Amino acid sequence: MRNPHAGEAFTDSDDEIADALADVSIPALLMACVHMTDDDAVRQSILDGPVRPAGIFLNEVQGFMSEDARAAARALALGIIGDYRDRGCPEPAPIAPALLHRMMNWIVAGEVPDEYVPMMVEETELDGNDARGDALASNPADRADFPVVVIGAGQSGLLAAIRLKQAGIPFTVIEKNPGVGGTWWENSYPGARVDVGNHFYCYSFEPSDHWTEFFARQPELQAYFSDVAVRHGLLEHIRFDTAVTGAVWNDADSTWAVTVENSGGEPDTLRARAVICAVGQLNQPFVPDIPGAQSFSGPAFHTARWDHDVDISGTNVAMIGAGATGFQVAPAIAATVDRLTIFQRTAQWMFPNPDYHKAVGPGMRWALKHLPFYGRWYRFLVFWPGCDTGLVAAIVDPAWPDQQRAVSQANDLARMMFTEWITSQLDGDDELAAKVIPDYPATGKRTLQDNGSWLRTLRRDNVELVRGGIDHIEADAVVDTDGNRYPADILIYATGFRVNDFLGSLSVTGRGGADLHRMWGQRPSAYLGITIPGFPNFFCMYGPGTNLASGGSLIFHSECQIRYIMGCIDLLLASGNTAMEPLTDRYDDWYSRTQAELKTMVWSQPSITHSFYKDARGVVHSLSPWRLVDYWAWTRSVDPADFDVR
Secondary structure, eight states: OOOTTSOOOOOOOHHHHHHHHTTSOHHHHHHHHHHHOOOHHHHHHHHSSSOOOOOOBTTBOSTTOOHHHHHHHHHHHHHHHHHHHHTTOOOOOOOOHHHHHHHHHHHHTSOOOGGGHHHHHHHHTTTSOOTTSOOOOSOHHHHHTOOEEEEOOSHHHHHHHHHHHHHTOOEEEEOSSSSSOTHHHHOOOTTOBOSSOTTTSSOTTSOOSOOSBSSOBHHHHHHHHHHHHHHTTOGGGEEOSEEEEEEEEETTTTEEEEEEEETTOOEEEEEESEEEEOOOSSOSBOOOOOTTGGGOOSOEEEGGGOOTTSOOTTSEEEEEOOSHHHHHHHHHHTTTSSEEEEEESSOOOEEEOTTTTOBOOHHHHHHHHHSTTHHHHHHHHHHGGGSSTHHHHHBOOTTOSOTTTOSSHHHHHHHHHHHHHHHTTTTTOHHHHHHHSOSSOTTSSOOEEESSHHHHHHTSTTEEEEESOEEEEETTEEEETTOOEEEOSEEEEOOOBOTTSTTTTOEEEOGGGOBHHHHHTTOOOOBTTTBOTTSTTEEESSOTTOBOSSSSOHHHHHHHHHHHHHHHHHHHHHTTOSOEEEOHHHHHHHHHHHHHHHTTBGGGOTTOOSOTTBOTTSOBOSBOOSOHHHHHHHTSSOOGGGEEEO
16 A cells, blocks of 8 residues: 555656745755655665755755855756656665665754654654554454543544544534634634644644645634544544533443533533543633723624624724734734724743744645655654654753843844844834733743735734733723723724633533642643543643744644553453543642742743743643643653552
8 A cells, every 4th residue: 555655757858846945945855855765865865965955954954055065956856857757656665774874864964862753753644653642452342342432623523533433432512603623613703824844743643644734724724624534534423512511430330421412502421431521722712801891882802702793994092902813903904994002011022933923835735746755755844843842942941141132142142033023014113113022931821933925014004003001991992900991893802712720611520520720720730641540541742841932833732642642441351441540649649740840931931921821820731841742751651650550
């Protein structure tokens, strides 16, 4: 069977191929050539030759190669591709491990440490094997008698459904919305798009050569997850427009009773041997309690509940919030409205990304479709620069003198780079600079991808940025703490989500009547972010302590988590037992180690205020402080010694 990443055969002419190559990532192209050629001398000429990347950086996919070097690479590649075409586009032979590691080092212009190689080999699937869909040791008949309820049909819930179906485990997905996608179903506001490169922000086993932009907008993202659900035959297993109201464990028969209610208010109860909770952390909109908000006479809505029936053209719009969402909304609507007033409590650091709104060209799509493993090496290029490198700037050096400005030398360098990028767009506008340059260490809050659209928007004549607090809202205006009144016809809340309110109103009752919300109190946690003592056969995806703030993607983390969950289910069934939960000492140790590690990171610094990473006490529970390679290793297999299995 042909490797799904080997590309589709083609008969394009040399001229057509040359046209396509003008549009591709040269480092990824040359690594695809190593696969395509069966001539060792040609391989050596690439790997040892003078045409090679000079470095690697996040979102820079040309290896800082000169145009002359790129032209030379295209000429070399054209001959190799033409020969491959003329040979009938045979599936390339597998690459030996030593050569594969060498290719990794070549494309990063450095050294990929040995400990990362197995993870990257698995992630890129160069052998065509979806290693994260591990073979199971349990009896298929036992798996067929182990019904599972999955809560949520976002990216994590769909992933869980795929793995359950592959394992022959019966399952039902409960989804409160009319369609799949979770965040990408709900957040349909103007300008909504992902801030992780799309060729990495997709399932490792479901890449796409159809992305029209490198950082896709919401409709395309939702369509991707919908297409995946259709291809894997998941829709018949999903109950849409249905909310989970509670889940109660019955120790007598080791089952969960999951109560649900459809949009018509009709209740139902499902029995399950296990529950996978994939509700996420960005599903409960946060609307601040501002005096007078209820008196506002015009349309008022949160960005995650955007009212598309409201025509904003020609109106005065007041937008509260200038974080990740407001950063996208403002450039998308500024030219449409008569006036846009943006209320910014805290300025945001911005990471330069000129390709943030860039379209994927036809040559790139051709290469993704036809050239063997080009897409896998491009995925590697998008992933590697953000693979744990962001942690360097996040680690606090206690000896660093000015902790308000920066927390380490690396963090100060990041601050200088971000500041230079911001000021380069302001043409000496000191008044605006004072509003948009943050007064806290870089990476301390969510760092935003920027191609210049935000600051261009702020410099429009019909846009005003108000940095400061809001005193109250009136029927037709927002009034700041200095008493300035800003007229408004429409009020938009770009104020984020209740990230620290895990599970929201969902009631979960475990062994002995334990209430999960009461057990957590102010310290939500799960072992590896997945399992909780006292709640047998209950598994979280994107649970406490698993949000990423230093690189990678949530999909990568989700793939780690479902692999571990499937391992738990397999262990349970293979052992002939019916219930499992983590040992309390393992859970407590995980929480203690995680909190200790978080306290060494910039996100926990007292200088960082008004951060959704922190709860009301200033404690971080949502983020993972761990390297991706460590989390990957910890979740590859289940250690029975960590669990009470009975």
